[in-house]
Structure formats: structure tokens, C-alpha cells
Amino acid sequence: MGMIKNRExxxxxxxxxLQSYFPDSKYSVRQNILVWKGYLQPTYLSPKYLIKVVYQREKHPNVYVIDPKPLVLAEGKSKLEHVYDTDKQHLCIYYKRAKEWNETKFIADTIIPWTSEWLFHYEIWATTGIWHGGGIH
Known part of the structure; x- marks a missing residue:
């Protein structure tokens, strides 16, 4: 009996x-691209962040903070920690080469919680200037 291969x-x-987890969120699916926008709040004391996820088939999801923009920088810092682009607020939420995510995993169960965790660590960094979120530079 052969093994069942995971499917995209x-x-x-x-x-x-995503819509079932975040009923107030919005999405569109066009030309093999999913664009999702929804609010995340990493703690009860945190502000709400408007997040955009852009996922094109056969590529990695890209995550952006849409609002607030710009995100506050830690004192003495000129750019955000663990982002691909500070101006676009394009977050680095996992190490792609480690293959922590693939098309057989749900964005709602992986990318979204990882984004919330990034926001949690961002809030600490914005206050202290120290990034506690780990990751590879």
C-alpha cells in the first residue's frame, strides 16, 4: 500500500x-492569488493591527501590517526588526529555507498565529529596543 501524499x-x-476564524475579515481570490485582510490583536492590551496576507500558489505567503502605518520604531532604531522591508512593513515571520510552511498547511493555523506572535514581540521591542522573538537575520 502506497503512502498518501499531502495535497496543496x-x-x-x-x-x-480564514473567514471562519475571522468573520469580520475580507478576502479575494483572483488569478491564483489569495489576498486576505483582517485584524489581529496579540494581547488584550494591544492595539488592533490590520494585516494583509498575499498568497500566490506555489509561493510563500507574504504578510504586511497595513495599519497602523508606520509602525513605531524602538528608540534609536532606524528600521523594524525581522522584516523584509521596513517601508512596506513586510514581515519576516518564519525562515523559508527551513521549510516550516508549505502549501499543505492552513494559513489560518500557521501564518496567522505566527504573525500574532511577531506582533507580540514587536510590541516588546518597540518599548525596550530588544528583540526577543528569535529568528535568523
Whole structure:
């Protein structure tokens, strides 16, 4: 008996799961690209952050903080920690080469919690100037 290979989760299934977890969120699926926007609040004391996830089939999801913009920088810092682009607020939430995410995983169960964790560590960094979120530079 052969092994069952994991299959890529269709974009609309990804979108529907995101919508079920975040009923007030918005999404579109066009030309093999899922764009999702929703609010995350890493703690009860945190502000709400408007997040955009852009996921194109056969590529990695890209995560952006849309609001607030710009994000506050820690004192003495000129750029955000663990981002691909400070101006675009394009977050680095996992190390792609480690293959921590692939198209057989739900964005709602991986990318979104990782984004919330990034925001949590961002808030500490913005106050202390020390990044406690780990990661590879």
C-alpha cells in the first residue's frame, strides 16, 4: 500500500478557513492569488493591527501590517526588526529555507498565529529596543 501524499490546499479553502476564524475579515481570490485582510490583536492590551496576507500558489505567503502605518520604531532604531522591508512593513515571520510552511498547511493555523506572535514581540521591542522573538537575520 502506497503512502498518501499531502495535497496543496486550494486557495478558496484557505480563504474559507480564514473567514471562519475571522468573520469580520475580507478576502479575494483572483488569478491564483489569495489576498486576505483582517485584524489581529496579540494581547488584550494591544492595539488592533490590520494585516494583509498575499498568497500566490506555489509561493510563500507574504504578510504586511497595513495599519497602523508606520509602525513605531524602538528608540534609536532606524528600521523594524525581522522584516523584509521596513517601508512596506513586510514581515519576516518564519525562515523559508527551513521549510516550516508549505502549501499543505492552513494559513489560518500557521501564518496567522505566527504573525500574532511577531506582533507580540514587536510590541516588546518597540518599548525596550530588544528583540526577543528569535529568528535568523
Amino acid at each position: 490546499i486550494p486557495l478558496i479553502v484557505q480563504a474559507n478557513k
